[in-house]
């Protein structure tokens with residue numbers, strides 16, 4: 001039964017992202033007031049990559065986090081960017097072709113919950129705005145842990161829950177007012193951006209995500225809250 005639910009949710013998420021792939025980058029910039037680029041660059045710096053590292057970027061979408069990470073790699077450094085949506089991967093291909101990092105990034109279609117790699121393959125495994133979308137956060141982190149080398153890093157960047165009282169109220173006010181706006185733009189109730197406010201409320205708090213990092217075996221778990229806690233970068237070592 002759990003498996004059927006998982007397959008259903010995955011099919012739903014896959015279809016949702018396929019439907020917005022062409023507009024994903026612009027919508028992201030619009031709804032985060034262009035903070036998403038700063039968040040990805042912050043996360044990439046925190047990954048503390050060495051020039052020759054091998055990196056897996058899970059749920060890579062249009063490749064924006066992979067591109068931020070690629071800046072830190074030299075000759076011999078490689079990123080595999082994996083996503084299950086063919087349409088998002090097509091957008092990633094175009095973004096990567098426009099960048100100086102074509103030789104460093106390889107795109108691959110695959111499922112975050114069943115990574116097609118042996119144990120201990122990567123120096124660093126990342127996921128950007130992906131934990132909110134997978135059907136099982138813990139299983140995804142277990143998979144990321146499995147394919148990371150001992151001593152390697154697992155990193156997640158995602159939206160999170162702001163804590164400061166006034167800021168928190170303003171933030172939810174922003175999202176609640178976004179809904180009618182999205183309705184006017186023709187986004188339906190099954191659209192990922194229409195569902196964003198609800199998905200943010202059901203997302204576990206950043207402290208809970210940190211606990212899950214520890215539960216899967218990661219050590220030295222830390223997290224950095226950005227823009228008043230709107231986004232958080234979690235890090236752990238295998």
Ligand SMILES: C[S@@+](CC[C@H](N)C(=O)[O-])C[C@H]1O[C@@H](n2cnc3c(N)ncnc32)[C@H](O)[C@@H]1O
Nearest residue numbers: 017059060061083084085088111112128129133
């Ligand atoms: C919000 S986008 C994030 C894209 C990108 N990482 C970024 O920084 O903008 C989430 C992505 O996760 C992918 N995704 C969701 N569940 C997945 C799974 N189980 N396996 C692989 N990709 C998945 C979706 O197809 C989508 O491209």
